[in-house]
Amino acid sequence: MINGTTYAFQGTNPTSTVSIGAPGAERTITNVAAGRISSTSTDAINGSQLAATNQAVDAIGTTLSTIGSGVTNLGNTINNIAGDTSTAYTDANGVGIRYARTNEAGLAQTDSFAQGVGSTAVGYQATATGVSGLALGRDSAASIDGSVALGSGSVSDRAIAPASGQIAA
Numbered sequence: 330m331i332n333g334t335t336y337a338f339q340g341t342n343p344t345s346t347v348s349i350g351a352p353g354a355e356r357t358i359t360n361v362a363a364g365r366i367s368s369t370s371t372d373a374i375n376g377s378q379l380a381a382t383n384q385a386v387d388a389i390g391t392t393l394s395t396i397g398s399g400v401t402n403l404g405n406t407i408n409n410i411a412g413d414t415s416t417a418y419t420d421a422n423g424v425g426i427r428y429a430r431t432n433e434a435g436l437a438q439t440d441s442f443a444q445g446v447g448s449t450a451v452g453y454q455a456t457a458t459g460v461s462g463l464a465l466g467r468d469s470a471a472s473i474d475g476s477v478a479l480g481s482g483s484v485s486d487r488a489i490a491p492a493s494g495q496i497a498a
Contacts, residue, residue: 340371445474452481459485 330336350356364372441450441464448457448471450464455478457464462471462478462485469478476485 337368339369445471 349358361373361375363378364370364374366372366374366378441452441455443450443457443464445458445460445462447461448459448463450457450469450471452465452469453467455464455466455469457471457478459472459476460474462474462476464471464478464485466479466483467481469480469483471478471485473485473488478485
């Protein structure tokens with residue numbers, strides 16, 4: 330077990346033991362060739378192989394310590410991201426971007442809210458509750474399906490005519 334994870338190893342049921350030296354008189358084995366590395370190998374591993382493994386682990390540690398410079402191929406979900414709320418972040422469930430803050434000096438940190446399917450809300454207290462609605466700007470609100478509220482305080486809460494067709498009753 331390593332760090333709480335159990336791994337399977339070959340050769341876990343030895344039939345005998347070879348001892349070189351004795352307690353207080355331990356010895357090293359030198360000039361050992363590199364053993365085959367695979368999930369089924371029972372070869373001995375030499376120091377140079379372990380050193381290469383340590384270098385790879387160290388490189389991962391270095392990469393993780395500088396991860397702020399970019400992340401790719403994360404998959405479908407990111408959970409439990411915390412940190413500086415002055416930059417874009419996801420909510421605790423990884424459902425999506427909650428708020429893109431740009432300049433909130435002197436404002437309470439109130440998230441934008443996009444409830445409608447396919448809707449987007451950007452700005453301090455912006456809300457988009459209509460399907461495919463867009464609310465862009467401080468206190469903007471798009472509550473009708475397909476509506477756009479553009480600019481601070483703008484509200485789109487009445488039926489709008491599509492590019493072609495009629496307003497639904």
